[in-house]
Amino acid sequence: MTTTTATIPIPLFNLKQQHAAIQKEINEAVVRVLESMQWILGPENAAFEKEFAAMMGVKYCVTCSSGAAALQIALNACGVGPGDEVITTPFTFIATTSSITLTGAKFVFADIDPAACNIDPKQIEKKITKKTKAILPVHLYGYPADMGAIMEIAKKHNLKVIEDCAQSHLAEYNGRMTGGIGHAGAFSFYPSKNLGACGDAGAVTTNDETVAKAALSLRHCGRMLDKAYEYCCEGSTLRMDEVQAAILRIKLRHLKNWTEMRRKAAKLYDAGLKGLPVTTPPATKAGWSQSFYVYTIKAPRRDELAAHLKSRGIASAIYYPLALYSQPVYKGMGFHAADYPNTERATAEALSLPMFPELSAEQVERVCREIRAFYGK
Numbered sequence: 414m415t416t417t418t419a420t421i422p423i424p425l426f427n428l429k430q431q432h433a434a435i436q437k438e439i440n441e442a443v444v445r446v447l448e449s450m451q452w453i454l455g456p457e458n459a460a461f462e463k464e465f466a467a468m469m470g471v472k473y474c475v476t477c478s479s480g481a482a483a484l485q486i487a488l489n490a491c492g493v494g495p496g497d498e499v500i501t502t503p504f505t506f507i508a509t510t511s512s513i514t515l516t517g518a519k520f521v522f523a524d525i526d527p528a529a530c531n532i533d534p535k536q537i538e539k540k541i542t543k544k545t546k547a548i549l550p551v552h553l554y555g556y557p558a559d560m561g562a563i564m565e566i567a568k569k570h571n572l573k574v575i576e577d578c579a580q581s582h583l584a585e586y587n588g589r590m591t592g593g594i595g596h597a598g599a600f601s602f603y604p605s606k607n608l609g610a611c612g613d614a615g616a617v618t619t620n621d622e623t624v625a626k627a628a629l630s631l632r633h634c635g636r637m638l639d640k641a642y643e644y645c646c647e648g649s650t651l652r653m654d655e656v657q658a659a660i661l662r663i664k665l666r667h668l669k670n671w672t673e674m675r676r677k678a679a680k681l682y683d684a685g686l687k688g689l690p691v692t693t694p695p696a697t698k699a700g701w702s703q704s705f706y707v708y709t710i711k712a713p714r715r716d717e718l719a720a721h722l723k724s725r726g727i728a729s730a731i732y733y734p735l736a737l738y739s740q741p742v743y744k745g746m747g748f749h750a751a752d753y754p755n756t757e758r759a760t761a762e763a764l765s766l767p768m769f770p771e772l773s774a775e776q777v778e779r780v781c782r783e784i785r786a787f788y789g790k
């Protein structure tokens with residue numbers, strides 16, 4: 414059988430294509446770090462922290478071992494601990510809630526808004542108790558949560574806000590980049606993310622020097638910053654290694670361009686899916702932008718559509734098929750799915766289509782054509 418562009422499978426992400434374009438530079442950087450014999454907390458991390466902070470428009474960046482670690486460090490650094498409650502969304506990856514539990518605090522769910530699938534500020538207010546210490550919004554799929562409303566609630570009730578930015582590199586809310594609006598942001602550099610390491614890595618961002626200093630200690634077993642063997646808190650070994658920092662520095666130089674390429678592909682999807690019974694991602698207002706970690710539609714007969722795409726060699730994914738309150742690990746905690754109707758609908762309808770910077774107009778058109786064919790349009 415001849416392989417034409419019309420039959421080549423379209424993956425959800427295409428790490429291979431992106432890696433090939435910068436492989437030589439990455440290989441040289443890896444060798445340079447290995448030969449330097451400085452494998453943790455060295456010049457690559459220091460430089461990446463400065464460069465990433467500058468690009469995200471924040472004063473401080475503290476690198477760490479993963480997005481999950483970043484969340485836990487950020488929560489701890491903002492003073493969240495045993496006895497506290499943290500209000501978050503149930504429509505997210507489990508690290509959002511497990512990081513809260515790992516601090517000794519309890520997570521409390523507020524339902525999402527049906528359009529953006531982010532935590533609904535109106536639902537947050539209803540969940541505030543005397544124990545509430547923080548709000549943890551997730552900028553899901555790279556669409557910014559309603560940070561204006563969230564920060565107002567936080568101010569009124571004296572709460573901390575920790576942004577889960579695992580999917581929102583360079584997404585903007587009202588002209589401000591996510592990760593610098595709340596008291597702290599937590600980024601993931603998991604390989605498939607908009608900025609991905611060649612392994613696990615993450616970072617905490619903040620404009621608050623106290624939070625930054627606490628994060629520096631927490632990622633490094635709780636060490637005092639000026640004394641090698643004195644400890645100001647109990648942290649853990651959560652550092653990012655120098656090899657990953659060197660790789661991320663190379664990729665960071667491409668992030669703006671890659672993000673623009675994602676946004677262009679998203680526009681093509683928007684146009685190609687017009688008139689179909691699917692709901693495309695909400696449009697952004699002036700001063701807002703999305704990072705398009707994934708391009709997620711709400712689709713009737715979602716599972717059948719996914720099967721149809723698969724049969725045509727087109728990958729898709731469901732983020733997330735099961736809300737966190739329905740996860741086996743949280744059974745017995747007294748959650749009721751009926752209390753989160755918007756989340757329930759999203760788990761039944763959300764479908765993420767192929768999205769990566771190098772996705773071609775032709776590939777987007779092929780995906781749209783197959784969706785049109787599925788709905789008989």
Ligand SMILES: Cc1ncc(COP(=O)(O)O)c(C=O)c1O
Binds near residue numbers: 479505579601602613
């Ligand atoms: C919303 C969200 N939060 C947190 C994380 C955790 O990041 P990591 O896998 O780097 O620990 C992820 C990663 O998939 C995520 O998507």
